[in-house]
Amino acid sequence: MDVAIIGHSLLGGPDPAPAAPRADAVHNRRKILDAAARIVADEGPEALTMNAVARASGVGVGTVYRRFGDVAQLFAALLDERERQFQTAFMAGPPPLGPGAPPGERLRAFLHAMVDRVVEQRELLLAGESASPVGHYDHDAHLARHTHVTMLVRLLRPSADAALTAHLLLAPTAAGLITHLTLGRGRSPQQLKDGLDTLLDGVLSG
Known part of the structure; x- marks a missing residue:
């Protein structure tokens, strides 16, 4: 029973099987998420903006938008x-x-x-x-x-x-x-x- 749940997305149904992302895309995603987590922990969720994440991660704001779409x-x-x-x-x-x-x-x-x-x-x-x-x-x-x-x-x-x-x-x-x-x-x-x-x-x- 435990294992059956792991293969599902927490935000909606079974995970798709995407093509393997490029190494730089994986690296940028990690930097963005780490920066977002630091902002939330240090300043609260209201401080989480795309520009703030771009500055904190050192990733261009355009890349942040392309990768995640919006703050939500x-x-x-x-x-x-x-x-x-x-x-x-x-x-x-x-x-x-x-x-x-x-x-x-x-x-x-x-x-x-x-x-x-x-x-x-x-x-x-x-x-x-x-x-x-x-x-x-x-x-x-x-x-x-x-x-x-x-x-x-x-x-x-x-x-x-x-x-x-x-x-x-x-x-x-x-x-x-x-x-x-x-x-x-x-x-x-x-x-x-x-x-x-x-x-x-x-x-x-x-």
């Missing part, structure tokens, strides 16, 4: 790339996050990794949630995470409503809530993980 597409590509990296880690990476550990350990590692990811990529994920407060639950990125958690819950509690339980376990990892708790209430990432462990203990011991 650049932002989507940045989200997509980060999500692909995360998917690879929990679907095919080393245990306990990846295959090879018992389902309870994998689920705990996954929820902890979600906390770390939100803390590290807060501005990017907040912007994604704000752009589509309800609709992002239907995006492929969220559906992949939900499918993964549902699978683990089903292994742990065959009689439970695994899909609903997965939604409820994922809810505390929303970027808005984690931001509120860490920046607004002074809670540490470890405290959030401890709280998630308390919730998870109910699933594991039920």
